Amino acid sequence: MRRIASSGGTRIGKHRHHRAVSSAPTAISGGVASIRRFFIALLLFLGVSFVSSIFYRAGWLTSPFDPMSWRQPQDLGGLIPTDDDSFDFINLDNEDIRLERVLKAASMRDKTVILTTLNAAWTRPGSVIDLFMESLRTGEETSFLLNHLVIVSLDMKAYKRCLAIHTHCFALTSEGVDFSGEKSFMSKGYLRMMWRRIDFLRVVLEKGYSFIFSDADIMWFRNPFPYFYPDADFQMACDHFTGDSSDLRNTANGGFGYVRSNNRTIEFYKFWYISRLNYPGYHDQDVLNYIKYDELIADIGIDMRFLSTTYFGGICEPSRDFEKVCTMHANCCIGMRSKIHDLKVILEEWRYYLSLPPNLKRASVFSWRVPQNCSLDMLNQSRPPSNEIDWR
Numbered sequence: 001m002r003r004i005a006s007s008g009g010t011r012i013g014k015h016r017h018h019r020a021v022s023s024a025p026t027a028i029s030g031g032v033a034s035i036r037r038f039f040i041a042l043l044l045f046l047g048v049s050f051v052s053s054i055f056y057r058a059g060w061l062t063s064p065f066d067p068m069s070w071r072q073p074q075d076l077g078g079l080i081p082t083d084d085d086s087f088d089f090i091n092l093d094n095e096d097i098r099l100e101r102v103l104k105a106a107s108m109r110d111k112t113v114i115l116t117t118l119n120a121a122w123t124r125p126g127s128v129i130d131l132f133m134e135s136l137r138t139g140e141e142t143s144f145l146l147n148h149l150v151i152v153s154l155d156m157k158a159y160k161r162c163l164a165i166h167t168h169c170f171a172l173t174s175e176g177v178d179f180s181g182e183k184s185f186m187s188k189g190y191l192r193m194m195w196r197r198i199d200f201l202r203v204v205l206e207k208g209y210s211f212i213f214s215d216a217d218i219m220w221f222r223n224p225f226p227y228f229y230p231d232a233d234f235q236m237a238c239d240h241f242t243g244d245s246s247d248l249r250n251t252a253n254g255g256f257g258y259v260r261s262n263n264r265t266i267e268f269y270k271f272w273y274i275s276r277l278n279y280p281g282y283h284d285q286d287v288l289n290y291i292k293y294d295e296l297i298a299d300i301g302i303d304m305r306f307l308s309t310t311y312f313g314g315i316c317e318p319s320r321d322f323e324k325v326c327t328m329h330a331n332c333c334i335g336m337r338s339k340i341h342d343l344k345v346i347l348e349e350w351r352y353y354l355s356l357p358p359n360l361k362r363a364s365v366f367s368w369r370v371p372q373n374c375s376l377d378m379l380n381q382s383r384p385p386s387n388e389i390d391w392r
Contacts, residue, residue: 120157215255250306333374
C-alpha cells in the first residue's frame with residue numbers, strides 16, 4: 001500500500017508538475033500583453049496631456065475650476081513668443097479668430113469691452129502703460145475693469161510686454177508697417193497708426209461688441225459708466241467743452257469715447273475712415289471735427305454726444321472737481337518724456353487726494369499742478385494753418 005501510494009503519489013506529482021510547466025508560457029504571454037497595454041495607455045495619456053498643456057498655455061483651454069484661470073494669457077496665436085521682434089510666430093490668417101476669442105474672454109455680460117492700443121515706445125518699465133494700469137488699480141471702483149480691458153498691441157515688443165503684465169492681449173498686425181518706435185506728432189507713421197486704429201474699432205463694432213476706447217495716456221480715477229448718456233450711440237471726450245453735450249462746436253478728442261455697437265455706429269465708422277481720403281495729412285480727431293457737420297451724419301441718424309470735462313478732463317481743459325473727475329488725459333502735450341512727467345504729477349495729486357479724510361476732501365479746494373513739462377506753446381507751433389482744429 002505504501003509503494004502504491006508512493007508510486008501513485010509520484011505519478012500524481014509528476015502530472016501536476018507537467019500541468020504547471022505547460023501553463024507557464026500562457027501566464028507569461030498574458031503578463032506581457034498586460035504590460036504592453038499599460039504602456040500604450042500611458043503613452044496615450046502623456047500625449048494627450050502634452051497637447052492639452054500646449055493649448056492651455058496658448059489660452060485655448062482654460063480650466064473652469066481654476067480660480068486664477070482668468071490670469072492666463074488669452075491670446076498667444078497658438079505659439080509661445082520667441083526673441084524675434086516680428087509677428088511671424090502668429091498665424092496671421094487667424095486674426096479674426098484671435099480677435100473673437102480675446103473679445104469674448106474680456107467682455108462684460110452686455111458685450112462691452114475696454115480697449116487701448118500700445119506700441120513699443122509706450123512699454124518701457126515706468127512708462128505710459130504702467131501708469132495707465134496703476135491708475136485703474138488704485139482708482140475708486142475701477143480695479144474690476146481690468147478684467148474687461150483688452151490691450152491691442154501694434155508691434156511684437158508691445159505684445160510681449162502685454163503678455164507679461166496683463167490677461168487680455170491682442171496682436172494687431174499691419175503688413176509692411178512698423179509701429180514699434182515713437183511716432184513724431186503728425187508724421188506719416190503717426191497718421192497710419194491713428195487710422196489703423198479707427199479701422200480696427202469698426203471691426204469690433206461689426207462683431208457686436210460695444211466699447212470704451214481709451215488712450216493709454218489717460219489716468220482712470222472712477223468708474224465712468226454712470227457718467228455716460230444712456231441712450232447715446234457715440235460719445236466722445238473733449239479738448240474743450242461748451243457746456244452742451246449735443247453742441248457740435250465741442251472740440252472732440254478721439255482719445256476717449258464710449259461707442260455702442262449698432263448699424264448706425266458701424267456706418268459712422270466706415271464714413272469716418274473713408275473720409276481720411278478727403279483730408280490728407282490729418283489724423284482721425286481732426287477729420288472727426290470736420291465730418292461731424294456733414295449731412296451724412298444726420299442721414300445715418302447717429303446720436304452723437306460730447307462728454308463734459310468736469311468728468312473727463314485733460315491738460316487742455318482740466319476737471320476742476322476732484323469729487324467728480326473720472327479721467328484725466330495728457331492731451332495738449334507733445335513728447336514722451338513730457339507726457340510721462342505730467343502723468344506722474346497727475347497720479348501723485350490723485351493719491352494725495354485719496355489719502356485725505358472725507359471731511360478734508362469736501363472742504364478743500366484742489367487744482368491740478370499741470371501742465372508742467374507739457375507745453376501748450378509747443379503745441380501751438382505744431383498746428384496746421386487752420387484755426388478750427390485743436391490738437392491732442
